[in-house]
Amino acid sequence: MLRLSALYRYPLKSAKAEALQQIGLDKLGLDGDRRWMLVDEASGRFLTQRTVGQMSQLSALWNADGGLTLNAPGHSTINIGLPTADAELRGITIFKDTLRVPDAGDEAGAWVSEFIGKPTRLVQIPLDRARTTQSGYGRDDDQVAFADGFPLLLIGQASLQDLSSKVGRPLEMLRFRPNLVIEGSDAFAEDGWKRIRIGDVEFRVVKPCSRCILTTIDPQTGERSTDREPLATLQKYRAQADGAMFGQNLVNDGNGRLEVGMQVTILE
Structure with missing residues (x-):
């Protein structure tokens, strides 16, 4: 079986x-899976372990309200709430997709910038701003959050x-x-x-x-x-x-x- x-x-x-x-x-x-992402503050380009190896040591726990708790060696723990309806929208790029999604705010931005070592922002993707899946596979209305494809x-x-x-x-x-x-x-x-x-x-x-x-x-x-x-x-x-x-x-x-x-x- x-x-x-x-x-x-x-x-x-x-x-x-x-x-x-x-x-x-x-x-x-899965509920809460890859609904948050780090992006370069200047370009909006997404960040991953491919180029930022220390992200492997970053713990990000999903909270019941959809927020996030971040923790990493040598850094204090921070609780980040789900962005509100009037949160700033930030233009970001993930692979070939460009979209505007809620920014988690300056406190979160300062924390992730210190961890990454350069100006960085934390963004979240709500259901109504989801991307479409990789073209040529599945159905035209299939959607994805911040997972690769x-x-x-x-x-x-x-x-x-x-x-x-x-x-x-x-x-x-x-x-x-x-x-x-x-x-x-x-x-x-x-x-x-x-x-x-x-x-x-x-x-x-x-x-x-x-x-x-x-x-x-x-x-x-x-x-x-x-x-x-x-x-x-x-x-x-x-x-x-x-x-x-x-x-x-x-x-x-x-x-x-x-x-x-x-x-x-x-x-x-």
């Missing part, structure tokens, strides 16, 4: 994960074990930042799935996930591997035209709740 073996949320894009036992879903995926990422536990065996050392699942981890399938069985159901919620499997240099960053220490693993191995046996693939991007059809241990059913 296939089952959901782990659930992860990333309230702030590219910060630490929250491991969860259960969670609800809305039209943008799609609301959810799924990885099979056996796929990680297969990759670890080829690299020659155990790899942490959080290097790959999934939302859903599935246990009980063969390695890379998820490559062949088109639709699945977990609990009462159905998901469409829309696109394999192309991996980047972020996979070489240790999620505990923030240090980058000198041998470029596991990306180097992925490029040898999981390469496609768009890059080295590991994991599948999903879109949920409808809301509901997920809980670790739930049965996973392959519908197509």
Whole structure:
């Protein structure tokens, strides 16, 4: 039997994960997942661990009211409320998307600027300002918050074990930042799935996930591997035209709740 073996949320894009036992879903995926993001103050360009490695050490916990609690080594804890309806809108860029979203304010901006080491702002995306998903995949009305391209990422536990065996050392699942981890399938069985159901919620499997240099960053220490693993191995046996693939991007059809241990059913 296939089952959901782990659930992860990333309230702030590219910060630490929250491991969860259960969670609800809305039209943008897991409640609170990647609804906040750091941007360069001058350009509005989004910031991630790809270029700002210390973000791996930034803890961002989702609050019940939709706000955020930030904490990092050597920095005080700060609680940030959900921006109000009259909050300043800031123009930002994430990949090819440009949009205007609420800014979290000067106190939050000062905290994240000190942490990053340059003028930085914290922004939030409400449901009514969501982006559309990557063109050419899924449906025209599929939406996403600040995740790279799609609301959810799924990885099979056996796929990680297969990759670890080829690299020659155990790899942490959080290097790959999934939302859903599935246990009980063969390695890379998820490559062949088109639709699945977990609990009462159905998901469409829309696109394999192309991996980047972020996979070489240790999620505990923030240090980058000198041998470029596991990306180097992925490029040898999981390469496609768009890059080295590991994991599948999903879109949920409808809301509901997920809980670790739930049965996973392959519908197509």
